[in-house]
Amino acid sequence: MATKQAKKTRKPEPEKEEGKHEVNPDLTWEELEKGTRPGDKYVRIHRPYARLLRRLAPDYLLATEKVYEPKDLPGRIWSLLHFIAIGRPLPSAAEIHERLGKAKALAIFASDALSSNAYATEEILLVLVLAGSGALGLSLPIALTISLVLAMVAFSYRQTVQVYTKGGGSYTVAKENLGTLPGLVAAAALLIDYVLTVAVSVAAGTAALTSALPQLYEQRILLSLLFILLITLGNLRGIRESGNIFALPTYFFIFSMAGMILVGLFQATTGNITPSAPQEAIAGSEPLTFFLILRAFSSGSVAMTGTEAIANGVPAFKPPEGKNAAITLFWMAAILATFFVGLTFLAQAYGIVPSETETVVSQLARGIFGEGVPYFMIQASTMLILVLAANTSFAGFPRLASVLALDRFMPHQMSFRGERLAFSRGIVVLAILAGVLIVAFGSSTHALIPLYAVGVFLSFTLSQSGMVVRWWRLRSPGWKRSVLINGSGAVLTGIVLIVVASTKFAGGAWIVILLVPLLVLLFLGISLHYRNVGEQLRPSREAIILNPATVRQKVIVPIADVNQASLRAVTYAKSISDDVIGVHVTDEPQEAEAIRKKWREWEWDTPLVILESPYRSLTPPLLTYIEALQKENPEGFVTVVVPEFIPAHWWENFLHNRSAERLKKAVLSMPNTVVIDVPYQLQR
């Protein structure tokens, strides 16, 4: 068939290879028509439209780029602004080019995980210092424990990304192996965590900036929102460009942080340390209980957030996706663990005590480098990576939302790609939610931290458990080793989850623990709705076959005045039915009489009913009238022909009563009623 042929031979980027289609658009109509069934009647597309809609087969048209160009001035201005902010629209076929190499992928997906170095050590110290400065020494063993858990998790995820190359997010893994409900729990946890990642990272980045430039402290909420806006725009431009934007700062951070740790270690081993602050022993306000140590561990475990990013983003890698993702994952975990342990060790070596006014990293950098250029480089790179870490979520949230939307657990708009092939709606939703969090929590990292990490470990645990079930089910070669790896991962992250949830519960984790089931309920509700809609829309011979004789039983034309627009509507109505009635709703009988007179001049063969509405509103009496007509013939259809004149300029709408629009909206909810809009365009 001509159709199939056309489709197969069509190149992915039609506008680049114009004229090279095998179905020659210059074929005559007769030649084209051969391939179609007799009786089909397609419209011939002549110039200039033949250049806009290219016919690949008689019943297959391809829109070219020109079709999308706005024709009016406001449209052009909007399009220009759009172009400046977001870039040129990309066709769907361009998607393959937007894949990421390992180096760029590391920059995109690692920024979240690496950036937690900026606050993870500090969060441990902040808990330990409650038991006095003597307890700070426990930070190193805690950091080492967390790094061990991290290694285990990374090892576990290596197996996941190699199996789930279409996106091995916890949702997919849990849903496939454990069932829908665990999958949705994982999805809810992840979505919450993505939003928190943006809020925490941006807040911490702003804090890094304002601790170097304290005069900006008052504007911190505004600054945070500005950062979110910038990241949002970057992401709306699409994946490739955001890779370019984010590669530089990530590597800037990696190198400057590595430099600082090396210099610090050198100074520490040579004993050449200048403490940043006078060493005063701080008395503890709480005893050093096991629970306190667990709390410190929980706070430090935020270092692990972001590890799942690569697993969610596998399809964004260049092929072979699985292998490239696994390699990137290894490097990310290695760098993260090294920095985390290194920073914690140095904080101890330099005797740093967490302070209200300066971050631990800032104190450390000052201790190692003094107040010079290297110090500001550390602060700048920390700020940049923190703000840009939010980008990980901007890659992950919309992707997960689109997967959920395709599975009908989220509004299906979430799965639409924008002009630049990014999931624009997900990006915008994430930006708004994170912005709300920033404002609600006053752009404070410490206030947000207790909500964090519960979701991460919940999804870790579900994902690893899913992998265990999978290996058990398939029993492919080497399955025992795989079960062991993912099994220990699951147990370990499960333990951490319980520790985090219980130690942070009162501090804010309860919000997340409450939100997860609510979100799952929402997903299920949406799914139920779509299923209901699908069932009701399923075609059935009995229901759809309307009898053409009854379809246009009655046609009524609401008449506001006898004018060009309404007479046109009446003419149209008469062209589709012999049974047309004009209806004029009035609150002034005298005025109605004048309308009737005018009507008789122009429409002598169509009756006009005057409907007096003593309470002045138009819609209720008209709806009642329509109902009365339907009552007369329950099987029949009432068709309402609405004359509507369209002002030449949009702002002139304010000068007209939008009663036609309100009427249309109201009529749409009535059964067996069809609305016909006969527009009349004013020229000036």
Next chain:
Amino acid sequence: MATKQAKKTRKPEPEKEEGKHEVNPDLTWEELEKGTRPGDKYVRIHRPYARLLRRLAPDYLLATEKVYEPKDLPGRIWSLLHFIAIGRPLPSAAEIHERLGKAKALAIFASDALSSNAYATEEILLVLVLAGSGALGLSLPIALTISLVLAMVAFSYRQTVQVYTKGGGSYTVAKENLGTLPGLVAAAALLIDYVLTVAVSVAAGTAALTSALPQLYEQRILLSLLFILLITLGNLRGIRESGNIFALPTYFFIFSMAGMILVGLFQATTGNITPSAPQEAIAGSEPLTFFLILRAFSSGSVAMTGTEAIANGVPAFKPPEGKNAAITLFWMAAILATFFVGLTFLAQAYGIVPSETETVVSQLARGIFGEGVPYFMIQASTMLILVLAANTSFAGFPRLASVLALDRFMPHQMSFRGERLAFSRGIVVLAILAGVLIVAFGSSTHALIPLYAVGVFLSFTLSQSGMVVRWWRLRSPGWKRSVLINGSGAVLTGIVLIVVASTKFAGGAWIVILLVPLLVLLFLGISLHYRNVGEQLRPSREAIILNPATVRQKVIVPIADVNQASLRAVTYAKSISDDVIGVHVTDEPQEAEAIRKKWREWEWDTPLVILESPYRSLTPPLLTYIEALQKENPEGFVTVVVPEFIPAHWWENFLHNRSAERLKKAVLSMPNTVVIDVPYQLQR
């Protein structure tokens, strides 16, 4: 004719006199039909709808109150809230009952004028004190001069209200006698002044409250906005109720203020004065120039604002409107002048110096009564009348706006009466504008005063000049005396206008002087637009007669999926035309192929065109396709049948892509295109 008969005999309040119409609704259809032309085919309305739409003639139906009752729960809740805030809807015929007696009219229309006593004296003193406390003695002669001008203006207006009983606003008088442009200038000036009256009065009322209760000072903007909200709701309830609300405070103010002045005069004549503040001579910062005295006069002339209110509101009086209005006007001017001169005299007698923290009236009341109950009564009544003075504008602004709307100088929605017969839209617009002013000027009376009064005197001058021209033109008996009265009024107010405009120019009057011509331009633009629309809508035989053969040349049905809704739309399309094409827009050729297969199952005799949109958006390719069809047959019509399924609950709309709506909107702007909406209501 039956129709006419029905109309004539219909009682103004149909719901009160049910069953008493002379056209008996129980007549048989045949009996009713006798009165109509043969060939007319009206629909019979059976029970239960016959009780909702009462047939007064075959082609005349009257909607009863039940028609307006909402049927769904959200509608009922909204209706209940509406009832609580605004009251029961009133039928148009109830209007006559909403007229005002003289006592209530005085309360409504005088509150503005009388309330200026609260700040007029103070504004004079504030200017004079710039030349030192020695200059304060000039306040009494200035107040007397202003009272003389006031008497002249009131005398002039007495003539106007007796002639213009349909509403003798400056707009009407100036337009009828001087021409449209002067009329519009007067209208612009008045509209600006109404808004300012609300803002100034509410701000001053809040100041009276906060000077008695200083702890509320911080919340003054919120308080002012709250007052505006209350007045707005009161006015939306309609005229009669607002009369009840406002009568009490106005008379409370009149009696308490009269009491204070009498007590004060008694004390002053008996020499029994306790000064409220220690008498310290204040050195002047400016010399006592003639210009300064003129400025003091200008500031004091705000006392006269509100005098025109009665002239604008004549139709709201009970008949005989003119005479009642004239009597009310006399009393208002007399009370105003007495209070103003009395207060100014007492302020001098008690040696009161304007202060930042306390109003002059408050100081005076404290001086006369001390800190007791009478003091608080004065403050309370001042606050009440000030806040309620805004009500004058809430009567005047919407009324003037509706007159302008009927003359097509304002959007015609302004002339619609709301459920309670008030001009709801004008009321809401006024409330919003005044609210904006309150926020912009921080609810400060002193900041707003310089903008005030220019508009008033501009409209005074135009109105009086118009009257002069009128007497000259008609030369009715006694015209010379009338010319003399209105002529001196015009000259006097003209001089005041020049004085006010020049002395207050830099202080803010320039804003008004700039706004008046801009508003006039807006009025003219709106008028031009309506005239253009009217011309384009005027019926003409050539333009309206569409050839029914060409009307439905082509019918296309955009198909998102082959389902109940879209198949129904196709069936409907086939019932009105033989030339139907389904169009499916896609960005995924594979998915389009599936749609085509499904289509063949259900619609074997209707062609389906696949329209590939590589940039994913739906509307542009479809519009181009429609344009291409139109190009094929420029005389013909393209009818777009849009299948639309309507979710069972409004919030479910968020789960659906509103593409049908966007498509409809876009198609409406295309010539020779008709949109048919075939809704499909989901049940759950």
